[in-house]
Amino acid sequence: MVWTSAWLHGAAAADDVLDALQTWAELHEVIAADHGTATAMDLPGPGDAATGPALLLAALRRAGASTGELVLPVPGDVRGLGGRGPLSEAALGVGEAATLPGIGVGLVPEPVAEGVLRWTVYDLVPPTGSEYVPIGEAEHGLADAMRDATAALVSLDVARHRPNVRSEIEALVTGQPATPWPAGMPPRALRVLQRAAEVAAIVAVAASDAPGAAVSASATRARADALRPLSTAVRRARCAAIAEAVRVLSDHADQH
Structure with a gap:
């Protein structure tokens, strides 16, 4: 977009x-x-x-x-x-x-x-827009989500079952293809997208089972409940960052 x-x-x-x-x-x-x-x-x-x-x-x-x-x-x-x-x-x-x-x-x-x-x-009927989330609000929510994601890893005891959890998260973040952006892409939008990718990687690792692990149904539900707000924050942040980029690039082009 x-x-x-x-x-x-x-x-x-x-x-x-x-x-x-x-x-x-x-x-x-x-x-x-x-x-x-x-x-x-x-x-x-x-x-x-x-x-x-x-x-x-x-x-x-x-x-x-x-x-x-x-x-x-x-x-x-x-x-x-x-x-x-x-x-x-x-x-x-x-x-x-x-x-x-x-x-x-x-x-x-x-x-x-x-x-x-x-x-x-x-x-698209009716042709109405989605919920508008200011990028500042999304960035703040993402910062809270990052803290909550760290707490979730501790509460779910992910590290005990997956001693290489940090490496897994880093691999997910760095393994994404480099996305090209138009000249003039606002730095704040890029920063929010990067942080969203980091939180998304934490969620992905925390949501998956370690090889050979036996996880009860109640533990699976508790894990899903703990991670759901983090996934929501990632979605909101990504949409807000793209909306901000569209706004800045469009406004800049229209002024020339």
Whole structure:
């Protein structure tokens, strides 16, 4: 969403957007979820051969798109996706979506083969935005989550069962592919995204069982309850950081 918004406001070239997509998959294909959306966006629909992301960018430009939002839904919280429907169902399946409320469109990326990511374009009804979280609030919540995550590791006695837990967490953080960002990406947004990745790694390690460990059902539930607020803080922080980046890059481009 950051790259697309930067391109829509003239802060990035289309080729830069297409190059950035290679971080997530070698091949990207685009298709509309239904015939109505296909007609409205002039994109291939069900039963048609998929097209490439360059034609999606052109379709967004024709539709008058100006900015977008990142949505990271979980069961019970699909705000920003227009309520129950095909878009929210698909987004829940992969855990993410990009929405463009101004034109009533939602995009869901899904791996369909090794090295192939398919973007399905859905109608967003009603075209309302998601909950706005100021980046300062999200950053504060993430700092609290970091302290809570450390306490959770102690209370769940993760270190005793996994003596190399710090190495596991570090490996998860450093093992992520380096994400390219447009020039002018706000440092605060980058900082929040980095901290979110660190908390997410802690949650992932704490939520998984050590090899050969026998964990009771009650212990599994207690662990899930302890980690759930941390996962929520990560989701809020990531969405807030992307929203801040979109705002800063768009405002900066519009001033030139």
